[in-house]
Amino acid sequence: MLEIKPVENQQQLSKLKQDYFAQSTAPLDGMWHFGFAPMAAHFGFYEHEALVGYCCINGEGYMLQFYLAPNANSDAKELFTLIAEQNSAVIGEVKGAFVSTAEPQYLSLCFDNSSAFTVNALMYQQxxxxxxxxxxxxxxxxxxxxxxxxxxxxxxxxxxxxxxxxxxxxxxxxxxxxxxxxxxxxxxxxxxxxxxxxxxxxxxxxxxxxxxxxxxxxxxxxxxxxxxxxxxxxxxxxxxxxxxxxxxxxxxxxxxxxxxxxxxxxxxxxxxx
CATH class of the missing domain: 3.40.630.30 (Gcn5-related N-acetyltransferase (GNAT))
Incomplete structure (x- = not known):
């Protein structure tokens, strides 16, 4: 059974965040992920007290990151939908998400639950x-x-x-x-x-x-x-x-x-x- 708990010390998520960045297809925006994300509320996903994933929600109720380890027993789509439909008493209100097209798994989950979307920014690289x-x-x-x-x-x-x-x-x-x-x-x-x-x-x-x-x-x-x-x-x-x-x-x-x-x-x- 999966349990969602607030994470006070983000250092606990270091390995999971490393895996999160590793699955992206291109570098992720530094301001969003190293400026805005650390200021957001983080929640850990636990199975039998083992940390298997996390998400973070900013002060306006938008998700900025979501990750569930491949070896987790829980289903990522079911968990994401539970959060998106605001059925987690721990996380509470979630209006939407910001996600990069360089994050195909996270993006797919967002689209599964979207009512509308718009391009917020363009990401450039050499x-x-x-x-x-x-x-x-x-x-x-x-x-x-x-x-x-x-x-x-x-x-x-x-x-x-x-x-x-x-x-x-x-x-x-x-x-x-x-x-x-x-x-x-x-x-x-x-x-x-x-x-x-x-x-x-x-x-x-x-x-x-x-x-x-x-x-x-x-x-x-x-x-x-x-x-x-x-x-x-x-x-x-x-x-x-x-x-x-x-x-x-x-x-x-x-x-x-x-x-x-x-x-x-x-x-x-x-x-x-």
């Missing part, structure tokens, strides 16, 4: 080394701890993200030497991120960027991304990134920087019984 933009790359400068407030203010004013979250996020990137800036005459015009993975997807670098609103449409985004692609390749890593479906400007810049949109992140709405 297919062939050297497939970069012909435009010259910009000189990016590694961010320093004393510049944290400038980066936070820049991002808050240009993308509207909350400053408290940005302070922790950028602070961690600075400590890891993963945040860069493009400065012109002392003014920060763009930020670039080259995030490395500590586990699961260590052959990849997850790229990100923000360009000042006043500078958009001038080719800076492509140049920043080209610089980040070069940086990743110099480290022997394959670059990847993602952008929202509606952000056509970013999509053009990413494509010009030599990355290809091979997968999608899908937002699934579950049938409400």
């Amino acid at each position: 297919v062939q080394r050297g497939s970069r933009s012909n435009q010259s790359a910009l000189k990016l400068t590694l961010a320093q701890p004393e510049q944290l407030d400038q980066f936070v203010e820049f991002a808050a004013s240009n993308i509207g993200a909350p400053e408290q979250w940005l302070s922790g996020y950028f602070g961690n990137l600075i400590k890891r030497n993963e945040l860069f800036g493009y400065w012109l005459e002392g003014e920060l015009l763009a930020t670039g991120e080259c995030r490395l993975f500590d586990e699961y997807q260590t052959d990849y670098a997850d790229l990100g960027m923000i360009v000042a609103q006043s500078q958009r449409g001038k080719g800076i985004a492509t140049q920043v991304l080209s610089s980040l692609v070069t940086l990743a390749n110099e480290r022997g890593l394959s670059p990847m990134c993602s952008t929202e479906r509606v952000n056509t400007g970013a999509q053009k810049a990413i494509k010009r920087a030599g990355l290809t949109p091979l997968n999608r992140i899908i937002q699934i709405e579950f049938d409400q019984q």
Whole structure:
């Protein structure tokens, strides 16, 4: 008999998460899986006290990850449907899920229970080394701890993200030497991120960027991304990134920087019984 319990210490799920990432057909989005997922509520699936799987649900009631080990006695489809139909008293309300097309098993289970779906984001990666933009790359400068407030203010004013979250996020990137800036005459015009993975997807670098609103449409985004692609390749890593479906400007810049949109992140709405 399977039992569902809250998981307080996510380290208990390390082996299962390793198996979860291993079954994907392409690298999974770093922000979703290493930024959003750790903040979600995790629930373990137990058979005779042995941990055989897990799922995580964010604060808005959407599932972000689901995994049941192949050697589990329980049926994955039955378990997933039980959760999707909100019949788990432990997990409670689940409105839907976010899932990548690079996760065929999880995606299939989501579609089995979906009432509607839409593309949330496009996932890009470098297919062939050297497939970069012909435009010259910009000189990016590694961010320093004393510049944290400038980066936070820049991002808050240009993308509207909350400053408290940005302070922790950028602070961690600075400590890891993963945040860069493009400065012109002392003014920060763009930020670039080259995030490395500590586990699961260590052959990849997850790229990100923000360009000042006043500078958009001038080719800076492509140049920043080209610089980040070069940086990743110099480290022997394959670059990847993602952008929202509606952000056509970013999509053009990413494509010009030599990355290809091979997968999608899908937002699934579950049938409400």
